[in-house]
Amino acid sequence: xxxxxxxxxxxxxxxxxxxxxxxxxxxxxxxxxxxxxxxxxxxxxxxxxxxxxxxxxxxxxxxxxxxxxxxxxxxxxxxxxxxxxxxxxxxxxxxxxxxxxxxxxxxxxxxxxxxxxxxxxxxxxxxxxxxxxxxxxxxxxxxxxxxxxxxxxxxxxxxxxxxxxxxxxxxxxxxxxxxxxxxxxxxxxxxxxxxxxxxxxxxxxxxxxxxxxxxxxxxxxxxxxxxxxxxxxxxxxxxxxxxxxxxxxxxxxxxxx
Amino acid sequence: xxxxxxxxxxxxxxxxxxxxxxxxxxxxxxxxxxxxxxxxxxxxxxxxxxxxxxxxxxxxxxxxxxxxxxxxxxxxxxxxxxxxxxxxxxxxxxxxxxxxxxxxxxxxxxxxxxxxxxxxxxxxxxxxxxxxxxxxxxxxxxxxxxxxxxxxxxxxxxxxxxxxxxxxxxxxxxxxxxxxxxxxxxxxxxxxxxxxxxxxxxxxxxxxxxxxxxxxxxxxxxxxxxxxxxxxxxxxxxxxxxxxxxxxxxxxxxxxxxxxxxxxxxxxxxxxxxxxxxx
Numbered sequence: 001x002x003x004x005x006x007x008x009x010x011x012x013x014x015x016x017x018x019x020x021x022x023x024x025x026x027x028x029x030x031x032x033x034x035x036x037x038x039x040x041x042x043x044x045x046x047x048x049x050x051x052x053x054x055x056x057x058x059x060x061x062x063x064x065x066x067x068x069x070x071x072x073x074x075x076x077x078x079x080x081x082x083x084x085x086x087x088x089x090x091x092x093x094x095x096x097x098x099x100x101x102x103x104x105x106x107x108x109x110x111x112x113x114x115x116x117x118x119x120x121x122x123x124x125x126x127x128x129x130x131x132x133x134x135x136x137x138x139x140x141x142x143x144x145x146x147x148x149x150x151x152x153x154x155x156x157x158x159x160x161x162x163x164x165x166x167x168x169x170x171x172x173x174x175x176x177x178x179x180x181x182x183x184x185x186x187x188x189x190x191x192x193x194x195x196x197x198x199x200x201x202x203x204x205x206x207x208x209x210x211x212x213x214x215x216x217x218x219x220x221x222x223x224x225x226x227x228x229x230x231x232x233x234x235x236x237x238x239x240x241x242x243x244x245x246x247x248x249x250x251x252x253x254x255x256x257x
Numbered sequence: 258x259x260x261x262x263x264x265x266x267x268x269x270x271x272x273x274x275x276x277x278x279x280x281x282x283x284x285x286x287x288x289x290x291x292x293x294x295x296x297x298x299x300x301x302x303x304x305x306x307x308x309x310x311x312x313x314x315x316x317x318x319x320x321x322x323x324x325x326x327x328x329x330x331x332x333x334x335x336x337x338x339x340x341x342x343x344x345x346x347x348x349x350x351x352x353x354x355x356x357x358x359x360x361x362x363x364x365x366x367x368x369x370x371x372x373x374x375x376x377x378x379x380x381x382x383x384x385x386x387x388x389x390x391x392x393x394x395x396x397x398x399x400x401x402x403x404x405x406x407x408x409x410x411x412x413x414x415x416x417x418x419x420x421x422x423x424x425x426x427x428x429x430x431x432x433x434x435x436x437x438x439x440x441x442x443x444x445x446x447x448x449x450x451x452x453x454x455x456x457x458x459x460x461x462x463x464x465x466x467x468x469x470x471x472x473x474x475x476x477x478x479x480x481x482x483x484x485x486x487x488x489x490x491x492x493x494x495x496x497x498x499x500x501x502x503x504x505x506x507x508x509x510x511x512x513x514x515x516x517x518x519x520x521x522x523x524x525x526x527x528x529x530x531x532x533x534x535x536x
Contacts, residue, residue, distance in 0.1 A: 004336075005336060005339055005340035005343065006340060008333070008336045008337060008340060009336075009337050009340040009341065009344075009352070012333065012337050012413070013352075013355055013356075015410060016355075016356070016359050016410060016413065016414070017355065017358070017359070019367065019370030019371060019373075019374060019410065020359075020362065020366075020367075020370060022370055022373055022374060022380060023366065023369065023370040023373055026373045033378065034372070034373060034376065034378070035373075035378040035379070035383070036373050036374065036378075036379055036380040036383070037380070037383070075271075076271050076272040076275055077272055079268040079269070079271065079272070080268065080269050080271070080272035080273070082268060083264075083265040083266070083267075083268035083269045084269070086265070087261070087262060087264065087265025087268070088262075088265070089262050089265030089266045089269060090262060090266070092269075095269050095273050098273055098276055098277060098281065099272055099273060099276055101276065101280070101281060102276065102280055104467075104512065104515050104516055104519065105280075105284055105512060106470075106471035106488065106508075106511045106512070106515070107471075107473070108471075108473055108488050108491055108492065109284060109287065109491075109508040109511065109512070110280065110284065112287060112491075112495065112504060112508070113283035113284045113286065113287040114279075114283055116283075116286075116287060116501070117282075117283040117286045117287060118279070118283050132279040132280075133280075135275070135279075136275070136276055136279055136280035139272055139275070139276060143272070193361050196363070197362075197363040197364060197365075199364065199365065199473055199474050200471075200473045200474075200488065203473070203492065204495070214363055214364070214365040214474075217365050217366075217369075218365055218474070218477065218478065221369065221372070221478070229369055230369065230373060232366075233363070233365070233366030233369050233370065234366075236362065236363050236366050237362045237363075237366055240358070240361040240362045240363070241358065241361075241362075243361065244354070244357070244358055244361050248354055
């Protein structure tokens, strides 16, 4: 019974992680076309990734978009989570439903709705629409993770700070914020990764010249069968691995997922 | 100290207004397109949509793949979750990290890996040719099986993580107790483990089922235009045919299915629980 469990666990881990090993090896191929096992090993496709202009531009757009929308989502989400946890304002349930609505709407619909009913009629530039779409998607996570940290923080210590002469604002910035720092960082990392990897929301909002990295990769692989997307995928997987390892060391990220 | 409700509302306002104007309003306008025709309201778009055999096929395929992916993840997920929980606290942390890791990696990279494995010159075909089992490469890509494999790899962690936390909360001695009292292994599972962990199953099941219904990247890369699912069909209707009515119909179907799944599964879990408590 026990060894059957171990065997199943091993098989599942191979199924989940194995493809990344394979893609890293395929990205180190020396041949012209994508193949596994590869024809010889070389770094030429890894080097090529850095010379493709559209990858470079898309990478920086994705990074900027992920940082920007995560920051906006937290700036809006932290006060909202704080109000929901501490003030129990009238209509809190309605607000909670509104703020978490983006979770149940498939991303592709969000992108199309923003394109048709925000970008086209109001003339909002595409990058702004991308930030709006990604921020809306991230607000539910920000509110949930920050709420989770606030639940574990007793309200008395804030009250004590106020009684000892701190203003509300000081109490929030000097007492509450440092204590929920881990939750905020976790929300930031989850938000950044979610936005960086996001495809459906961006699908209709991107076009020639303004495109995010995952979408650029999908277009590239439609017309090219060389190993450069494998090399890039391998690099991205290693990047995520690095972020997860650092986050796990610092915060125990798996508690928040 | 926290009695000032106006301050509370003030803090809530920015996020609420942002989501309402930047998200809910545009989405509602889009969805209303599924019920509007020139001059009035109509259900005609639905009739037209389901009159097309291709659309019916895509609808049923999406539903079927969602159910199969959820069922397989649940069955395998219980086995894996039990093995992880039994592994002891130290290796448990590492195993959970390994299960979380794929969730952090770009779905495009994750799905592309299957192209390398299942493609014409991919791992599986090269291997099968080398051992002489096949003469010419099999067509493995752009099949329902390929999409199924991609979806399982993508969503399995979302099933197993809630199951692990449910199983952790299971009192340690209930399984030995049931065994001592003469229950067979299947009886232990269905009468003891399942009822006590169904909350994790419901959370995981909702995430996996809704995730599969609304997946875009996996069917786009591994299914192509041969194996369309609702999201890839939506994209195709808009980008190829500018057919916004069909897009709105698909949008309504997807949202109704994901909201219904959330509500139904949650209710299922709480009804069963109150019955169990009544006993």
